[in-house]
Amino acid sequence: MAEIVQGTVVSLIAGYYDVQTPAGVVRTRARGVFRKNREKPQVGDSVQVKLDEQGLAYLVKILPRKNRIGRPAVANVDHVLLVISAVEPDFSTALLDRFLVFFAWQGVEVAIYLSKSDLLEKEKLAEIESQLAYYQKIGYRVYLDRESLAAELPKQIGESEIWTLAGQSGAGKSTLLNFIKEDAGQATGAISTSLNRGKHTTRTVTLFKLGEGFLADTPGFSAIDLTPIKLNELCTYFKEFKALSTGCKFRGCQHLHEPKCAVKDQMALGEIATFRYDDYLAMRTEIEEGRMPEYLK
CATH class of the missing domain: 1.10.40.50 (Probable gtpase engc; domain 3)
Known part of the structure; x- marks a missing residue:
């Protein structure tokens, strides 16, 4: 008898949707009704999955979203971990503020992590840290080293929450992700069906289990357009x-x-x-x- 389970879309792979369910990750296909209604499931979506008697899984319903941000998009984002580099590319409060305003407009909280601080001389680093102390004063959580971030982040992510990395190209998001989540380099999690059609090399969004929720790796926030803001x-x-x-x-x-x-x-x-x-x-x-x-x- 067919069974309906609820889960979270954690990755899109060549037309298939990997969904984290209470029983593990299930690889699904989307029903044609989504194409008919011009709907497309996104990573982060809360969905319903139908498991049939043959062990095949179909994504049958997308539950209401609270937001959808980025290109490619992540749905239902609760918090952003903004990676801003000290150097290569150089630290910029103007760029930092663009990101902060954009995500505030989207209604998403932000924590800030300063990457590549070890590449700067002490005097220049002290200047940047002084500027970041201002952001702490006005209410942002700021991390200056990845060890403390890696220790604290899993405790910060609540049940079923979705955090996503963001920041300019070259800021070190992938390096940070691999430090926080050692198995992040894997293309997919354990799949409960036999529908794997090989590795998917296109840069896409992936959710990794961390703490009680998920951390998303996405290339989708490199350019921030503020012109739609009133x-x-x-x-x-x-x-x-x-x-x-x-x-x-x-x-x-x-x-x-x-x-x-x-x-x-x-x-x-x-x-x-x-x-x-x-x-x-x-x-x-x-x-x-x-x-x-x-x-x-």
Whole structure:
């Protein structure tokens, strides 16, 4: 008799969907109804799988998503582990803030990890760490070494939560993943059916079991387009601006030239980093012009 089980899509392989279920990973095919309805299952989707009497598995239903981000996409992301490099490519608060604003817009929390810190001289590294201390002050979790991150991350991931790596190309996401999850280099987990058609070499999203949930490896967040963000909402995606905005004289204050602006007052006192405010202004210009800066494309 056919059985219906629920699980999470952990990888897409040449038209097949690997689904983590309570009984293990099951390789499935999607029913034609998805094509008819122009739906496509994504890694991270909560789905229902039908197991028939012959031991074959079919993906029959996609449960409602809370989000879908990236290209290729990850669904139902709870948290992002943002890998930002100290060097090669060089550390940039402007790039860091782009990622933070983008994921805040998506409603996803972010933790920050500084990679390649061992390649910098102490004086330059101290400067970067000082900047990252500001992000800790405004509420972001920051990791400066992979050993402490690897020890703490499995404890941070809650039951069935999906965390995903993000960061610019060359920041060391794959190196970090292989350190945290030693078997991450494997193409797939243990498969409960005999439908494996060989290795799939295309770069795709994969979920790896970690802690009580999953960590996703994805190439899909290398370029961040902020132009779809509404200009008057941009300031709400800066944690410290949002927290202070209730002290502004005018509701909906954009923290530009308005009188009695709590954000501008705190910046004058040195409580808000000038580089953060400069990044805010640059993003406003980008959204107003409706195009990404050329160097980011």
